[in-house]
Amino acid sequence: MPKVDYTLMYVTDDSIKQDNTFFNILETALLGGATIIQLREKTCDTVTFYQRALRCKALCDKYNIPLIINDRLDIALAINADGVHIGQADMPYSVARKLLGNSKIIGLSVSTKVQAVQPNAQAADYIGISPIFSTKTKKTDLAKPLGILGLKEIRELYNKPIVCIGGIHKGNAQEIIANGADGIAVVSAISKAAHPEAATKELKEILCKTGTN
Ligand SMILES: Cc1ncc(COP(=O)(O)OP(=O)(O)O)c(N)n1
Ligand SMILES: Cc1nc(C(=O)O)sc1CCOP(=O)(O)O
Numbered sequence: 001m002p003k004v005d006y007t008l009m010y011v012t013d014d015s016i017k018q019d020n021t022f023f024n025i026l027e028t029a030l031l032g033g034a035t036i037i038q039l040r041e042k043t044c045d046t047v048t049f050y051q052r053a054l055r056c057k058a059l060c061d062k063y064n065i066p067l068i069i070n071d072r073l074d075i076a077l078a079i080n081a082d083g084v085h086i087g088q089a090d091m092p093y094s095v096a097r098k099l100l101g102n103s104k105i106i107g108l109s110v111s112t113k114v115q116a117v118q119p120n121a122q123a124a125d126y127i128g129i130s131p132i133f134s135t136k137t138k139k140t141d142l143a144k145p146l147g148i149l150g151l152k153e154i155r156e157l158y159n160k161p162i163v164c165i166g167g168i169h170k171g172n173a174q175e176i177i178a179n180g181a182d183g184i185a186v187v188s189a190i191s192k193a194a195h196p197e198a199a200t201k202e203l204k205e206i207l208c209k210t211g212t213n
C-alpha cells in the first residue's frame, strides 16, 4: 500500500442532499488541500450512496487523493475505493480485511484506551479518536469526548497513525497535532464554512506548520 497522508481528512456532510452543492464543496476541499476523503452517508438509500460514491471516486482520482467509504464495505468494493472506515459497531475488522484484502486502507474508531490496545485496532491502518471533542454533527452514538489528555494517553499505546475527529476547527487543530495526532478529520469546519476552499487551506497551513509534513 502506498504511504497515506492522513493530515487532513474531509468527511463529507450527509446533511447536504443537493448533489451540486455536495460535489462543489468536495471539489473545493480537494483544491484547498485535503489529503484524504471519507464519504459518509448515514440516511440515504443504497443506490444514492453508490452513485455519490462513483462520482466521489472520479473526483478524488482527478486530484490523486484517496477515497475511503464510511461503514459500507459493499460500496467500497463496488467502486474500488481506497478503503473503508469502520466503527466498533460496524463490520468486524477481521471480516473487513478478508473482504478488502491487504492493499486497502481500513480505519477503525476508538473511543477508549482499552479499544486502542485491542488486536483489531493494532491491526488497522489507522485509528480515529472518536470523538476528541464534542460535536453536534454526529447526532447518534457519540461517545464521551477523549479530549487532549485521552489523545496523549492513546498516543503512548499506539504506534500507527491516529486521526482525531469531532468538534475540530482552526482554533484547536494545532493543539491536536502538537499532542501526537497524525491528522484530523472534519465535517463542518469545511462543509459549513462560508468559503470552504479557504477554510481547507487555512486548516492545512495550521497542520503543516505544526506537524512534520
Ligand atoms: C476518522 C473517523 N473516525 C471516527 C469515525 C466514526 O465512525 P463510527 O464510530 O462508525 O461512526 P459513523 O461515522 O459511522 O457514524 C469516522 N467516521 N471517521
Ligand atoms: C462523523 C463523526 N464521527 C464522530 C465520532 O466521534 O465518532 S464525530 C463525527 C462528526 C464530526 O463532525 P464535525 O467535524 O463537524 O464535528
Ligand SMILES: [Mg+2]
Residues within 6 Å of the ligand: 070, 071, 085, 086, 087, 090
Ligand atoms: Mg460507522
